Amino acid sequence: MRADPIQRAVDEDLVRVLYAQDPIAFCTHWFSIAVLVAIYWGDIPAPHLFVACFTFYAAANCAGLGLWMFHRRWPQAVAPRDWINLHALRGVLLYLAPGASIWFAFHSSHTDLPVLHTVMLVTLAAGVFMSNGFDVINFATAIPILLLPSIILHLSAHTFDRTILAIVLAFFFCAINVYSASYRRLFRKVVEARVDQQYLAESLAAQKLVAEEASLAKTRFFAAASHDLRQPLHAIGLLAASLNDPLATPSQHAQTADHIARNVEALNQLFNQVLDLARLESGVTQVIRMHFRLSELFERVGNQYRPQAAARGLALRIAPTTAVIYDDPVLLERVLSNLLSNAVRYTEDGAIWMGFRRSGRRDGGFIEVRDSGIGIPEREHGRIFEEFYQVANPQRDARQGHGLGLPTVRRLVLLLGGDLTLRSAPGRGSTFRFPVQAGDPGRIVASLNDAPVPEISSTRGRRVLCIDDDPSILQGLSSLLGRWGCVVQGVHDEAQALRAIADGFAPDAVLCDYQLANHRTGAEALQAVRAALLRHGHTQTVTLLITGDMASSELEALAAQGIPVLHKPVTAARLRRTLEMLWQRAGRGAGQDTGASGGAGGGADSGEAAACDTLPHS
Structure with missing residues (x-):
């Protein structure tokens, strides 16, 4: 996965190493030309070929310097790998003349010239090893051109000393290739280590930036x-x-x-x-999907906001639809409620439109909410999803809201697996759009607009055990439940709750705070209370946790198990609705299976009760 970045880093380092040596190589080759010309000056075999060979050598050397100057002036003109290939081509041209010039030594009248010329070539080969050994292409194109003609000519001389020299040259040729390969491996490991360190440093810097931005966002949020x-x-x-x-x-x-x-x-x-x-x-909010008619949800939300829209002289239009979708109607209702509330607040005249579009999707479509309001400048499109940010409310007038609706909408849409998009411009209104999944009409179990008829229509006579270590909350619960006709027993901890059960108090419901004294949690207390109730033969008691905590691993586990949890502040209407739902489900479960344990707050029924906490606030 990271091979390409590492290879690019290797290529970039190779380019720097190869071209850094070129000025020294330029001087070295001119020195080599001068020495060879001086050696042969007294007796030049085939003068025309000699002049042509060394003229070519000088021209190639100057061309190499030109390539170096071009790279220095325009280093980004071509990719790193192309710079390497150009340097290898320069090497072929540059070392072709000195490698072939050994022919002149074997055609000279001086018998010691082949050895002297070979020493010069070995010296040049050592220079190639030092400057080009880290790249296989540059090394492989230079070394054979320099040494192979000498090896062949020495072997073809058929004398003992030339044969020995040819063998030594061949051994040197093999050794220099082996050492070059090991240097290339070492070079790559060094580059990989540097890239890893750089990648780690960039990752740490990015994490630091994210942490700083999160800290700044938290500061702005709390302010x-x-x-x-x-x-x-x-x-x-x-x-x-x-x-x-x-x-x-x-x-x-x-x-x-x-x-x-x-x-x-x-x-x-x-x-x-x-x-x-x-x-x-x-992460404690549960997504409970079901198949339902979208028109029923539109009707529910529309009935809620039509009076507000009419009071501002606005028309709220809802497009008819027969679509059936598979989603969480409770969370989806909160999304639409927030969008319509925002549209009503920021639209002075005209109309608000809500509807469903297929837009070419076979597995669903898109819900859109449009308005003819003031619109949002493009530069503000990202910021309106920040908490407490409002484009048209710099004075922070609470009557215009608090800037939490759209951040909530975005998180809910993401939780439902979609993506919220916005089209808006000043004076041209706004359109919010998000996808929904198609449902199955044959799997609709109930209408969203049918109010359930509870089997237990009243709380009168119900016995409720309340566990809370805060006396004021315990008194408030006792007073509220007492006005509903409940028989209330309030206790401060788990031990008092178990004592009340042992004394004969058989509750129909147990309400328990999550954080209790003595480092006990409500989940632990309810577990002990349920065990005690089962020992006394009480199987239809429902349980409910009430907490002010928002982020707890245990709360997430309870939510995943479907255990009912209400988050403070809890309104009286929500508490009563949740208790009646739990009692209704417990009674229905008892009718189907008297031995079921669902009455104690477990199973899918309690999951429905837990979902009550995600309904719009009462």
Whole structure:
């Protein structure tokens, strides 16, 4: 997988090594020309061939210098491998003349010239080994041209001393090739080690940059969140102080209380949005897919936002569709709700359109939400998915939202396995689009708009065991459940819960906080409570964990097992809806199989209850 980057690094280093030696080689070859001409000057065999040979040698040497200057001036003109091949071609031309010039030594009247000329060639071969030995092409094209003619001519002399010299030259030829091969392997290992270090350094630098960006994003997130959280808290504090004014009239008190309630609702909405993001980031949000008619989901969401759109003079148009899709309707409803809420908020006149398009897909299609609003400049397309960022709200007016809707939408679409795309321009509105998978009409089990008829219509008379080490939360739960007609037993820890069961309290439901005193978790407490209930013959008790934690490996494991978990803050409506659903499923399971253990909060039914935590906030 990394062979190409390593080979490129090897080629780049080879180019630097090869061309770095060329100025020295240029001087060396001129010196070689001068020495050979001086040796033969007194007795030049075949003068015309001699002049032609050494003229060619000089021209090739100058051409090599020209190639070096061209590389120095335009190093990026060709690829590294092409520079290497050009250098090898230069080597063929440069060493052809000195290699062939040994012929003049064997045709000279001086008998010692062949040996002297051979020494010169061996010296040049040593230079080739030092400068070109790291590249197989440059070495293989230079060394044979230099040495093979000498070896052949010495062997053809048929004398003892020439034969010995030929054998020595052949041995030198083989040895220099072996050493060159080992040098090439060493060179490659050095380059590979350098590339690995460079790759590691780049990886560490990238990870450092990601960490720094994450830290900066977290800082921005907390800065914006603290601002938006402090605003309603500050208003609530001032309004609460004004309630103590003895001169205030009852109508003023009522108006102040109404303002407090609105700020509390805004604070709760912001908390819920932040916690939604935290749940998505922590991985505890479950995707529960089913086959359903998309028109029913469009109708649900449309009915929710038509009054808001009409109040702003906008038309909300929903394209009719007969499509059946296979997806999580709860999470998909949150995506569409956020997109429509955003469209209503930032559209001053015109219309909002929501519909389904096939767009050539056989296995599904795309859901689109379009508006005729203010639009988004292209430079802002990436930033609008950052938490607390709003293009048209620089004053951070909470009435225009908090900038968490689109980040939530993007994470939900990614969780569902799709990709959210945006087309928008200032003054031309915005279009958000994401894919959905086709469903099977034959596998639709119920309508989304059919409200379930619970087998247990009331909580009155239900016995509930509450486990929480916070006295104020325990008191609040006891008061709320008591108003619903429940018989409540509140305990602070696992030991008190087991004691209550041993004393004869048989709960229909057990509510337990996740973080308890003495380093115990709610999961451990519920396990002990369920075991005690089974020993006393109580098999239809449902269990429910309530937690403020967002990122816990145990919570992820519980979510994967389908164990019901509600995340704080939990509204009264959500708590009641979840309890009634758990009791309904437990009763239905008991009717089918009296020995089933699903009533204790396990199995697929509890998975449905767990999914209640992903419904829009009540």
